Amino acid sequence: MRETRCFLKISGLTAGYRPALPIIRDIDLSVGKGEIVTIIGPNGAGKSTLIKAIAGLVIIEAGSITLGETSLVGISPDRLGHFDLAYVPQTANIFTTLTVQQNLALAARRCKAEPKRRIDSMIDLFPILQERAKIRAGALSGGQRQVLAIAMALISSPQLILMDEPTAGLSPIAAQEVLSLIRTIAQQGVSVLLVEQNAKLALGASDRAYILADGQNQHEGAADAILNDPIVGEIYLGGKRRGAA
Numbered sequence: 217m218r219e220t221r222c223f224l225k226i227s228g229l230t231a232g233y234r235p236a237l238p239i240i241r242d243i244d245l246s247v248g249k250g251e252i253v254t255i256i257g258p259n260g261a262g263k264s265t266l267i268k269a270i271a272g273l274v275i276i277e278a279g280s281i282t283l284g285e286t287s288l289v290g291i292s293p294d295r296l297g298h299f300d301l302a303y304v305p306q307t308a309n310i311f312t313t314l315t316v317q318q319n320l321a322l323a324a325r326r327c328k329a330e331p332k333r334r335i336d337s338m339i340d341l342f343p344i345l346q347e348r349a350k351i352r353a354g355a356l357s358g359g360q361r362q363v364l365a366i367a368m369a370l371i372s373s374p375q376l377i378l379m380d381e382p383t384a385g386l387s388p389i390a391a392q393e394v395l396s397l398i399r400t401i402a403q404q405g406v407s408v409l410l411v412e413q414n415a416k417l418a419l420g421a422s423d424r425a426y427i428l429a430d431g432q433n434q435h436e437g438a439a440d441a442i443l444n445d446p447i448v449g450e451i452y453l454g455g456k457r458r459g460a461a
Contacts, residue, residue: 223249223407224270224376229279231269238277239265240431245409247376248423252398252408254439256415256452257428263411264306266428267378270409271296271303283376297326302369306381309365312354316345316364319353323368331371338367342397359390366397370406377401379410383417395421415453419443427452 224247232238240262247253255263268274270281272291281288283299296303311319320338324331339346342363348356353364362382369377382398383391391414399421402408412418419425422439427448435448442448 223247223251223284224409225280225282226270227280229266229269229276229281231265231274231276231279233265233274235275235277238431239274240269240428243279243428243433245426245433245436247407247409249375249407250402250405251424252402252410252422254415254418254422254425255409255411255428256413256418256425257434258452259413261428262431263428264380265431267303267380267409267411271301271378297372297374300373300375301378302372302374302376303378304365304369304380304382306384310353310361310368313352315350315352316356317349319364319368320345320371323371326372328372334371334373338371341370342367357390358386359393362386362390362394363397366394366401370401374406376407376409379408381411381413383412383414391417416443 226243226245229243230238230241232240243266255266257263265274269276270288272288272293276289283301286299288299291299293303311322314322320335324335327334344360344363345367348360353361356364366382379398382394386394395417398408398410410418419439419442424437425439425442426433427435427442435442
């Protein structure tokens with residue numbers, strides 16, 4: 217695992233959707249610059265709640281979230297771009313009635329300068345968007361929709377992207393293409409924190425991972441070590457229990 221400078225740091229985070237009813241409790245997590253960190257765990261573990269807490273979408277009752285030297289506790293979702301942060305939700309992450317070009321133009325309004333140049337850079341990075349530029353986004357395949365959603369997040373040059381289940385509902389080939397795209401993004405210096413149900417595939421593309429269960433940290437480490445740990449695999453990754461037929 218490469219050396220990384222801590223960029224996003226979460227300490228003792230407790231949060232949920234209603235006061236005094238936390239979904240996640242006392243969570244610690246960090247993401248380095250240009251690092252891909254995946255959050256995995258069983259359904260109902262609090263993975264998406266953790267991402268939403270960072271994005272300002274749920275109630276934070278305790279703990280801290282810092283991006284560089286800046287506290288993110290209490291920010292509103294519409295101000296994420298002011299902190300060089302982008303969030304790609306699992307659903308409703310594009311405007312299906314608009315064309316691909318219109319989606320990019322709408323996202324570019326958040327750019328601090330030269331929105332046309334940022335749109336052009338996304339088209340250069342994702343040629344499929346040029347091919348589908350005049351097509352309504354609702355007509356795109358699942359994988360193409362995710363590419364568009366990621367491009368819309370990247371267009372404002374964020375330093376950190378939060379992604380909630382980016383491969384959900386995709387074919388195995390499309391899911392692999394999306395994760396390869398995420399790796400390319402990280403190689404350009406953008407930090408990525410993602411929640412994934414497809415744990416094995418995500419771990420193969422990540423640097424580090426955290427396992428959540430019952431709203432709390434259960435395990436963390438290098439992604440390849442977690443992927444190859446037979447005990448972790450048996451409990452969390454669907455591995456075959458030793459001695460089972």
